[in-house]
Amino acid sequence: MSSAAHTTTTADSEFAAGLRSGVRGLGGIAAVRDNLDDPTEVRRAHRRMMDEMGLAGLLVTEELGGLDTSIRTAAALGRVAGEVPAADLLGPYVEAPVILGILHAGHPDDAVRELAARTLTTMADGGDTVTVSTDGLVFDAEASELVVVYQDESLHLVPTRALDLTELPAFDPTRTVHRIDPVSVLGAGELLAAGEIASEIAGAALVAGRVYLAAELEGTARAVLDATVEFLRSRIAFGRPLGSFQALKHQLAEMWSEVSLIGPLIEEAARALDDGEDADEAALCAAAALSFAADTAVAVCERGLQLHGGIGYTWESPVHIWLKRAAANRVRLGTPHTLRAELAALIDI
Amino acid sequence: MAQTEPPIGSGSTAGGEGTAGSEGAAPESSPEIDPITAGLESDTQALLSAHPVAEIRTEEDRFAFLEARYDAGLGAVHYPEGRGGRGLPREYQLVVDEILGAAGAPDNRPAHIIVNLGMAGPTILAAGTEEQQQRFMRQLWTGRDRWCQLFSEPGAGSDLAGLATRAVRDGDDWIISGQKVWTTLAHLADYAILLARTDPTVPKHQGITYFLLDMKSPGVTVRPMRQITGEAEFNEVFLDEVRVPDAMRLGAEGEGWRLANITLSNERSGSTKSPRREGGPIHTLIQEWRTAPPEDRDPSYRDSIARAWVRAEAVRLAGIAVQRQMAQGPPPAEASALKLASAETNKQIASLAMETAETGALIHPDGYAFHQPDFMSVETTGRSAGYSYLRTRANSIEGGTSEVLKNIIAERILRLPREPRTDTAVPFTEVPR
Numbered sequence: 001m002s003s004a005a006h007t008t009t010t011a012d013s014e015f016a017a018g019l020r021s022g023v024r025g026l027g028g029i030a031a032v033r034d035n036l037d038d039p040t041e042v043r044r045a046h047r048r049m050m051d052e053m054g055l056a057g058l059l060v061t062e063e064l065g066g067l068d069t070s071i072r073t074a075a076a077l078g079r080v081a082g083e084v085p086a087a088d089l090l091g092p093y094v095e096a097p098v099i100l101g102i103l104h105a106g107h108p109d110d111a112v113r114e115l116a117a118r119t120l121t122t123m124a125d126g127g128d129t130v131t132v133s134t135d136g137l138v139f140d141a142e143a144s145e146l147v148v149v150y151q152d153e154s155l156h157l158v159p160t161r162a163l164d165l166t167e168l169p170a171f172d173p174t175r176t177v178h179r180i181d182p183v184s185v186l187g188a189g190e191l192l193a194a195g196e197i198a199s200e201i202a203g204a205a206l207v208a209g210r211v212y213l214a215a216e217l218e219g220t221a222r223a224v225l226d227a228t229v230e231f232l233r234s235r236i237a238f239g240r241p242l243g244s245f246q247a248l249k250h251q252l253a254e255m256w257s258e259v260s261l262i263g264p265l266i267e268e269a270a271r272a273l274d275d276g277e278d279a280d281e282a283a284l285c286a287a288a289a290l291s292f293a294a295d296t297a298v299a300v301c302e303r304g305l306q307l308h309g310g311i312g313y314t315w316e317s318p319v320h321i322w323l324k325r326a327a328a329n330r331v332r333l334g335t336p337h338t339l340r341a342e343l344a345a346l347i348d349i
Numbered sequence: 350m351a352q353t354e355p356p357i358g359s360g361s362t363a364g365g366e367g368t369a370g371s372e373g374a375a376p377e378s379s380p381e382i383d384p385i386t387a388g389l390e391s392d393t394q395a396l397l398s399a400h401p402v403a404e405i406r407t408e409e410d411r412f413a414f415l416e417a418r419y420d421a422g423l424g425a426v427h428y429p430e431g432r433g434g435r436g437l438p439r440e441y442q443l444v445v446d447e448i449l450g451a452a453g454a455p456d457n458r459p460a461h462i463i464v465n466l467g468m469a470g471p472t473i474l475a476a477g478t479e480e481q482q483q484r485f486m487r488q489l490w491t492g493r494d495r496w497c498q499l500f501s502e503p504g505a506g507s508d509l510a511g512l513a514t515r516a517v518r519d520g521d522d523w524i525i526s527g528q529k530v531w532t533t534l535a536h537l538a539d540y541a542i543l544l545a546r547t548d549p550t551v552p553k554h555q556g557i558t559y560f561l562l563d564m565k566s567p568g569v570t571v572r573p574m575r576q577i578t579g580e581a582e583f584n585e586v587f588l589d590e591v592r593v594p595d596a597m598r599l600g601a602e603g604e605g606w607r608l609a610n611i612t613l614s615n616e617r618s619g620s621t622k623s624p625r626r627e628g629g630p631i632h633t634l635i636q637e638w639r640t641a642p643p644e645d646r647d648p649s650y651r652d653s654i655a656r657a658w659v660r661a662e663a664v665r666l667a668g669i670a671v672q673r674q675m676a677q678g679p680p681p682a683e684a685s686a687l688k689l690a691s692a693e694t695n696k697q698i699a700s701l702a703m704e705t706a707e708t709g710a711l712i713h714p715d716g717y718a719f720h721q722p723d724f725m726s727v728e729t730t731g732r733s734a735g736y737s738y739l740r741t742r743a744n745s746i747e748g749g750t751s752e753v754l755k756n757i758i759a760e761r762i763l764r765l766p767r768e769p770r771t772d773t774a775v776p777f778t779e780v781p782r
Contacts, residue, residue, distance in 0.1 A: 229763045244766035249759035256758055257686035264666035265659075288659045340655035349638055349654050 011069065012076035015058075019080045022049040029084045029223075029318045036173055036321070040142075043174070046086040047129070047143045055089065057124030059097035064104070064117055066097070066124040071208055072270040075215035082219025082297075085174040085325040088139045090332075091131030094212045097123065098205045099132065099148055099155065103192055112192055119146070119157065130157075133180055134202055141165055141178045148192070149185045150202045158189030172328035174321065204279075210286040210333050211269045214293035217329050218262040221297040224304040224322045225255050231308055248307060255303060258296050265289040284346045291339035294330040301326045385437060386444050389426065393448045396421050402454050411455045415491040418449075424457075424490050425466075428474060432482055433490045440676050461724040462492045464533065469496040469542050472559070472612045476600040481561070485540070497538035499529040499562065499586055500609065504782060506531075507753045509544075510553045510606060511772075511782065514588060516545035516560065523547075523560070523598070525591045531747075535571045535584035536721060538564050542612065544605050546777065553777045557605030561597045568592070578739045579717030614680070623672070624665050630695045630737045631661035632730045634702035637709075650705050657698045664691045682762045689754040692744035695729075699741040702734040710734060 026045050027034075035042045050056075058074060060066020074094050081089050097120065104116035122128050128145040131138060138147055141160055149156045149163075164184035170177045193201060229252055232243035242248055269285035271277075301323040305312040312319045330336065382390075400414050418424055419433040426441045428434025449456070459466055470489055473482060488494040505512040514527025525545050535541070541562040548556035562569070568591035573581035600608050627635055638646060638654060667687050674681045703710045713735040729737040745751040759765045772780045 229765065233765060240769075241766045243759075243763075244768065246756070246768055249763075249765050249768075250752070250755040252763055252765065253689070253755035253758035256763060257689045260683050260686040261660075261663040261667050261690055264670050265663050267670070268666050288662055291656075292659050292663055337652060340652055340659070343659070344651050344655040347635075347655075347658065349635060349651065349658070 012073045016076040016080050023084045033318050043087045051126050055093045060120045060124040064120045070274040074212050075270050078212045078215030079219035082216035083223040092129050095132035095205045095209050096130040098208045102201050138178050139175050153199050154194040155192040155198045156189050162188035172324045207283050207286045210290040214266050214289040217293040217297035220322050220326050221259045221300040224301050228304040228307050255300050262293045287339040287343040291336040295336045297326040389444045393445050402452050432486050457492045464496045464498050465489045468612045475611050476608050494539040497532050497535045497541045499541045499543040501531045514545045516547045521595050523593045525588050527588050529586040532584045532586050535586050549777045554606045558602050559599040559605040559608040566591050581721045623669050628730050630699040633737050660694045664694050685754050685757050695741040695744045699737040703738045706734050
């Protein structure tokens, strides 16, 4: 039906299929919905399943025991993760390996390279989970042993238990959000990098993270669209399936057409990163992909909710879970407006 | 209805060349040179040796070269043997095109013969008799004959099967009367593909027959149809008791609708050129903005321009992905979405360019002078904001309206129930018109 027809490699599809069947095996979106008041257990089960799949080693080199795949592969997983909002993949499986990988490959200090290598090896081995915080917030902190914190132009590696964390009520109920007390970062762990090197590395992780996040938004948009199509096909009113009314059909066709434009932007951004194109081109493609994916996904969730009618406004329907995830992802690594401002500067408009 | 360019926004069409410098995919199966590629390479070199490019000077020389190329089976390699091709997968065309492009050989100007290559050719190959193929295909491919399409009527656009042009049998001939519209290049055409109703007593889709028409036949009148840009890319064609030999009927009586679908499905396929970043309406918008003095660049437009840039880039990349798939097989589901998104995006961007031009948009340097272009192109790169704005209004109408495309996406891709219809099961004569 409206499933994606992306140009993915076999390896990408295998990882994606593995993650999809893993999430389904744990009850899929229904399990998330049924445990929404306290999703801790579901989240933990998802995390365990993902670690067992070796996702933490996805972007780690083979030399350190990882799978050495690509941002493309990470994007293929993002699409699946967006379908069933679950434990956070962005920090532990994308940003952390990117940051530590750059440190391992090129930091002038032997001790830092060694520390990065050790940490990456442990991650790839399914040991410690390492997540990343770049804006004073950390997601799913309770499921991570270590946090790479970027603050005041410095990168630190800090044990989670050494951080002073305050849990905040999360808009997206499938994740926890904690605020980090910046003072608790200093002296609690290891300084990885400072100054220009640190901000460049954080910038590289941001670009990779944006491509991943765009894919997650695409997955969410497709999930809502599929659910809405299914609902309008089966729901009868005025003696006809709702999906036979042109006023509703056309909305679904517009949604499908918009969603089908997200994938090519992501593919291009992933290609730019994987092929090592210059940093500005990669940043441009990533900003384009994420701004478009975020706008489209939120719009599709909003319209999907409307097309579900009253049922779409209930706690019982999964539509609000997708909507909340999309709205949260829309602001996580830059908003569509700020992304377009960055893009405008890059293309001289 | 559909009479225009492939929606991808690039000039080249089925069976055409013009791929030099393009990013088309090479046949994937051949890490080393396979025998088919090797054969095409040596035959193409042989063609060039027998007909040196340096000796092609006149238009007649160009046609002679193209005829030799066709006869060598190097015209469109996916065409059958003896019909300008070799029955190979379409992607092998790149092997030939790259060598000819590098040698600077002339091509058959695919953008000038879109109907030949994208519509008439594939349909004649699919349904023509041996005699018809022998008579028409060579001249059609080289462009010596130019073809137009007589499908749409004043009362039959999106509802093409509602066409009312009548064909009545008279001995070995048919007598055809009616009116056609939106006919691109009819004023230059030698032949037409034509749909006419041969049996109004059966349901609308069943009574249609497909004809090939000599445009010089008595009773054919072509009048330019002026459009909102002031020019006339299209024509009206009046058919007044035009006598057409039965030998010019394509396929069986009543088979016209099926064959029309072959014609229209090929309209959208075959382009191998990759559109460049910032081409089309976004080019006009961005260039005018970048070259404006900084004090004239009101920052309140910036977000909308960036948004337009992203949309244009998304459509461009989606277009490349669809092209790549169409080089391998039938159009993917995304092709309909792409046509829809591309039309609406072009319109939005061209409208924004008119706004950012501010009072500059009061001036229209292209003017509205009447003229008839000698080839059709929806390409607006490099045109003024005013022209792009007006020309893109047609994008969501030509080649399938956005409304029809939404029905296609909803019904064929999303499998939503069809709109209830009252016109398909009754004789055509009983359908309200």
